[in-house]
Amino acid sequence: MTQTSVERGRGDLRLASLTKSFGSFTAVEPMDLTVPQGSFFALLGPSGCGKTTTLRMIAGLEAPTAGSIHIGDQEITATKAHQRNVNTVFQSYALFPHMTVLDNVMFGLKRRGDKDARRKSLEALELVQLEGLGGRKPNQLSGGMQQRVALARALVNRPDVLLLDEPLGALDLKLRRQMQIELKRIQQEVGLTFIHVTHDQEEAMTMADSIAVMNEGRIEQLGDPATLYEQPESTFVANFLGQSNLLRAKVVPGSGREGITMVRSHDADLEVVENHVPHGVTDVWLGVRPEKLRLGESGGPNRLRGTVRDVSFTGVATQYMVAMPWGRELTVVQQNDGSARAALGEQVTLSWAAEHGFALDASQDAEAGAMVEDDV
Amino acid sequence: MSEATPRVRINPLGNAIPPNPTRRNWVPYALLVPGLLWLVIFFVLPMITLGSQSLQEGSVEEGFVFTGNIGIYADAFSQYWPHMVRSLVYASLATVLALLLGYPLAYFIAQKAGRWKNIVLVLVIAPFFTSFLIRTLAWKTILSDNFFITQWAQKLGITDLLQAVGLTSTDSLLFSPFAVVMGLTYNFLPFMILPLYASLERLDPRLLEAAGDLYATPWQAFRRVTWPLSLPGVVAGTLLTFIPASGDFINARLLGNTQTSMIGSVIDTLFLRVLDYPLAAALSFILLVVIVTLVSLYVRKAGTEELL
Numbered sequence: 001m002t003q004t005s006v007e008r009g010r011g012d013l014r015l016a017s018l019t020k021s022f023g024s025f026t027a028v029e030p031m032d033l034t035v036p037q038g039s040f041f042a043l044l045g046p047s048g049c050g051k052t053t054t055l056r057m058i059a060g061l062e063a064p065t066a067g068s069i070h071i072g073d074q075e076i077t078a079t080k081a082h083q084r085n086v087n088t089v090f091q092s093y094a095l096f097p098h099m100t101v102l103d104n105v106m107f108g109l110k111r112r113g114d115k116d117a118r119r120k121s122l123e124a125l126e127l128v129q130l131e132g133l134g135g136r137k138p139n140q141l142s143g144g145m146q147q148r149v150a151l152a153r154a155l156v157n158r159p160d161v162l163l164l165d166e167p168l169g170a171l172d173l174k175l176r177r178q179m180q181i182e183l184k185r186i187q188q189e190v191g192l193t194f195i196h197v198t199h200d201q202e203e204a205m206t207m208a209d210s211i212a213v214m215n216e217g218r219i220e221q222l223g224d225p226a227t228l229y230e231q232p233e234s235t236f237v238a239n240f241l242g243q244s245n246l247l248r249a250k251v252v253p254g255s256g257r258e259g260i261t262m263v264r265s266h267d268a269d270l271e272v273v274e275n276h277v278p279h280g281v282t283d284v285w286l287g288v289r290p291e292k293l294r295l296g297e298s299g300g301p302n303r304l305r306g307t308v309r310d311v312s313f314t315g316v317a318t319q320y321m322v323a324m325p326w327g328r329e330l331t332v333v334q335q336n337d338g339s340a341r342a343a344l345g346e347q348v349t350l351s352w353a354a355e356h357g358f359a360l361d362a363s364q365d366a367e368a369g370a371m372v373e374d375d376v
Numbered sequence: 377m378s379e380a381t382p383r384v385r386i387n388p389l390g391n392a393i394p395p396n397p398t399r400r401n402w403v404p405y406a407l408l409v410p411g412l413l414w415l416v417i418f419f420v421l422p423m424i425t426l427g428s429q430s431l432q433e434g435s436v437e438e439g440f441v442f443t444g445n446i447g448i449y450a451d452a453f454s455q456y457w458p459h460m461v462r463s464l465v466y467a468s469l470a471t472v473l474a475l476l477l478g479y480p481l482a483y484f485i486a487q488k489a490g491r492w493k494n495i496v497l498v499l500v501i502a503p504f505f506t507s508f509l510i511r512t513l514a515w516k517t518i519l520s521d522n523f524f525i526t527q528w529a530q531k532l533g534i535t536d537l538l539q540a541v542g543l544t545s546t547d548s549l550l551f552s553p554f555a556v557v558m559g560l561t562y563n564f565l566p567f568m569i570l571p572l573y574a575s576l577e578r579l580d581p582r583l584l585e586a587a588g589d590l591y592a593t594p595w596q597a598f599r600r601v602t603w604p605l606s607l608p609g610v611v612a613g614t615l616l617t618f619i620p621a622s623g624d625f626i627n628a629r630l631l632g633n634t635q636t637s638m639i640g641s642v643i644d645t646l647f648l649r650v651l652d653y654p655l656a657a658a659l660s661f662i663l664l665v666v667i668v669t670l671v672s673l674y675v676r677k678a679g680t681e682e683l684l
Contacts, residue, residue, distance in 0.1 A: 061585050081588040094586035098604045107600070108590035153590065 011037035011072045011160050013058070013193060018067035020053050027053040029217040030067060035161070035195060037072075040187050042196045042204035045214035046240070046369070051197045054214075055163050058195065060084045071160045082111075087154035088163040091170070093146050095138040101125070101149050102134030108157040124156035125149075127186060144175045151183070155190060164196045168203065180206050201241045205229070213237050215369065229289075231276055235360050238287050240369035245293070245330045246285040248362065251277065260354055266326050270302045271354035283362035290319070290333040292356035295342050300353030306330065308346045322348060430657035440653065452658040456642055460666065463638040466553065467622035470560035474568040474617050475610065477561070482572035482609070483602075487581060500569050508563065512630050515559050519550040519631070526550075551633040559627035567616035575609025576602075611678045619667055639663055 017030040028050040035041045043051040056062035058069060060081030068077045076084050087108065095104050105124055109117035125131055128148035138146055147167060154162055164183075168176045184207045187194045198204050204211050205225040213220045213228065213236070221228060221237045232238040235246065249265035261277045263270050263286055270286060277284065293299065309329060310321035318341055320332040332350060334341070342348050430448060434440040453460075485496045503511055518525060526549045529535050538544040543554035579602060587597035603610075625640030632638075639659065646656035 059589055061589070081585070082591045082593055086589075088586070088589045090582060090586060092580075092582055094580070094582045096583060096586070096601060107587070107592070111591040111593075111596060157590070 011193065012070075013037075013161050013195070014070040015054075015058075016068045016070070018054070018057060018069060019065045020050070020057060020062065021065045026217055028057070031219060033212065033219065033222070035193060037160075037193050038191050039209045040184065040194045040196065040207055042198060042208035042211045043214055044198055044201060044204040044211050044240075046199055049214040050217040051199075051214050052165060055088070055165055055195065055197045058161065059086055059088045059163055061088075085157075085160045086163060087157050087159040088165060089147075089150045089154050089167045091166040093138075093150040095146055095149055095153070097138055099137075100134060101130065101136050101138065101141070104138065104149055105134070105153045105156055107153065112157075121152070121156055124152040127155065127189070128152045128182075143170055144179065147171060147179065151186070155186070155192070158190070159192065161193045161195060164194060166198055167196075168198075168200075176203070183207060205241070213240060215240075231358055232287070232360070233278075234368070235285060235287075235364040235366055236369035238285075238358070238360060238369075239367070243290050243331055244287045245290060246287050246360070246366045247328075247330075249284050249286040249359070251282045251284060251359070253282075261359075263359065266324065268302075268304055270357065271300075272357040272359055273355045276355070276357060277359040278361055281359075281361050284359040285362050285364070285366055287358045287360060288330075288352050288356060290331040291317075291335070292352050293330065293332040293350045294352065295320070295332065295334060295339075295348050295350065297349055297351050299351035300356065302352050302354065302357065304330075304350045306348060306350065308342050308344055308348055311342070311344055313341075320348075322350060426657045426660060430654050430661055432654050436651045445654070448654055448658045449662065452655055453662055456639065456659060459637060459639045459642050460663070462636070463622045463640065463663075464666070464670070466557050466560060466628075466636075466638060467618050467624075469557045470564060470621045471568075471614050471618045473557065473561040474565045475614060478565055478568035478572055478613065479606075479610075482569050482576050485569075486573050486576035487579065497573070500566050500573075504566065509626065511563065512559055512626050515555065515562065515631055516550060519548075519555050519558070521548050521550065545635075550631065551636075553632070553636050555631035556627050556636050556638070559631045560621045560624060563624075563627065564617040564621050567620070568613040571612035571616060572606065572609040575606045575612075579605055607678060611675060614674075615671060619671065622667060623663060 013033075013035040015031055015033040017032060018028065019026070019030045020028040031054065043054060045051045053062060057064045060076070060079060060083075064077065068075055070076065071085070076086075096107065099107070102118075102121055102125070105121040106117045109120060114120065122131070122134065125134055128151055130145060130148050130152065133141065133145070138149060141149065147170075150167070167183075168179050171179060180203055183194075183196075187207075196204070196208060205228075208225065210222065210224050211228055212222045215236050221233045228237060229241055232241065232244070235244075238244040238246065247265045249263040249270065252262040252264050252269070257271075259274050260271050261274045263272055263277075263284060265286055272286065297303065304324060306322040306324045308320055309323045310319075312319045315336065317336055318334045320334065320342060321329045322332055323329050330350065428442060429440070431442060431444050431446065432440040433443045433445055481500075485493055485500075489496050517523060520526065526535075529538075529549060530547060535544065535547050535549065538549075538552075538554050539546075543557070544552040546552070549555055583601050583605070584597050587601045588594070592600060622638075623640045625638060625644045628636055628638040628641050643656050643659050643663070646652045646659065
């Protein structure tokens with residue numbers, strides 16, 4: 001994945017049936033996960049989904065109820081936090097207020113008796129663009145700078161795995177965007193394994209090579225950002241990563257063209273690419289992303305007619321709410337590419353291509369994961 | 377406040393309130409007045425009286441006359457410096473003991489007691505509901521020869537050990553430097569615990585997690601994070617213990633012997649029994665200066681080296 005990573009597989013982080021219960025409450029269901037060395041990995045989920053507990057078990061701050069943790073060939077399940085070659089960037093930063101920035105960064109190296117602590121720490125401060133600020137106390141720095149100090153303090157130890165617990169949560173939107181790019185740059189530069197815990201789907205998609213979407217203590221789906229977005233495997237993932245229009249439909253067996261499955265939804269026959277449909281299921285939710293729907297007939301063979309109920313123009317795009325004859329409203333996002341805009345109350349045709357739809361088992365709640373965006 | 381654009385504020389009823397910076401600036405000073413008056417009447421004036429008293433000569437019968445007798449300070453010091461040193465040694469021992477006992481307890485209350493926190497805090501303060509004198513007298517019973525503590529201490533060889541280090545001179549525990557130090561430690565322990573608790577309570581446990589995450593063993597985390605962050609509490613607690621303990625006279629009188637009298641008991645005797653007011657006043661001043669000097673040296677050291 002990165003050029004600097006050593007021989008693949010040597011420093012992979014492996015979780016096997018890792019479980020955590022607090023009394024009768026199971027925070028993390030038995031979890032199996034392999035994070036390849038040198039990758040930027042995100043654990044994404046709403047608050048309370050078990051992502052932070054998982055991170056704390058990897059850091060050694062929480063003892064697992066069952067299961068094991070390996071880094072490469074070495075099992076670290078029973079070792080204490082201070083014996084693990086794993087460092088954390090805490091959500092609260094947890095900088096030592098009585099030490100200077102440089103002393104904070106040197107803390108880990110000094111505990112290990114590194115003779116070169118000072119030089120390495122100055123380099124780390126340079127990496128996070130804080131050169132010259134080593135003599136300050138943490139409370140003399142802005143939130144964004146403190147965030148960088150926390151990052152430098154963890155990075156400088158060159159851990160096998162670097163854990164980031166919602167590190168950008170306390171920053172304002174603009175600074176957060178900037179730090180996302182910065183973090184990605186630094187990760188590529190140092191080639192360490194980063195595990196980033198976040199509830200912000202955009203943040204996870206921007207930075208991570210692969211994402212595990214967590215819900216209620218389980219991994220719902222694991223994959224690269226594009227796959228998760230284009231082919232979600234559950235309604236939770238479909239709603240939590242971006243928005244989805246979900247239509248109730250039934251699979252019509254053996255009726256489609258080569259590689260295409262036909263589904264019937266509210267008297268309309270619709271096409272879906274065969275490998276976007278789960279096997280052996282007849283009742284499905286047919287999902288289409290708002291930006292894949294086209295006003296007019298240019299989008300593809302799938303057509304639905306409805307009435308425009310709401311238009312909101314945001315500059316870069318226009319969002320429409322289009323009411324279907326059976327009452328449900330679909331969200332359509334039209335890029336501001338010069339094409340004609342629809343007016344309120346207008347009858348429109350929505351169209352989309354077969355490869356832009358995905359089908360999900362209809363036994364799931366269509367609203368799962370829909371309301372939990374941006375809960376901070 | 378520029379004259380051209382007076383800032384007129386409107387109150388909820390709609391009438392304008394004229395700006396009145398003069399009156400507003402007075403408020404902080406006005407708040408100081410009661411405290412300053414208190415200090416002037418009950419601290420500054422008595423200090424001046426005490427100072428002038430120390431420079432008088434005479435006796436109760438014939439009356440005292442101000443003679444400016446500075447030499448009394450040299451006399452007082454040369455006569456009573458062993459009591460002074462003894463007081464400081466006992467007070468230091470009591471302070472160290474109180475710190476050793478109080479720190480773990482304060483840490484427990486602040487970080488681990490959870491819902492028991494308030495109950496344990498009340499227990500710490502509970503002895504204050506009894507009089508200082510009664511509590512000290514109770515130690516007489518606790519350390520008496522026929523109570524099990526002394527007997528066990530004798531069996532376990534603790535009395536021999538105390539004798540070897542000079543804290544007792546006989547096989548008993550009572551009426552010895554040991555008993556005085558124990559009494560001082562006990563009586564001033566809450567003054568140690570409360571400021572320690574206040575500073576340890578503010579300690580963010582996430583900092584200790586961070587230290588552990590950065591390879592610090594629990595001991596190193598304590599040494600590098602908990603201890604330096606609790607130093608303000610340590611300084612406050614040791615001062616609140618050391619200062620009153622070095623001037624104390626009850627513990628030395630009730631639990632000690634003629635060889636253990638502290639400077640407080642000397643001043644007490646001179647003022648109330650011998651009625652040598654000038655000497656008593658001079659000794660009070662010397663004690664004050666010694667303590668202020670030691671405390672400022674201590675605070676400076678704690679402030680510049682250990683707080684770094």
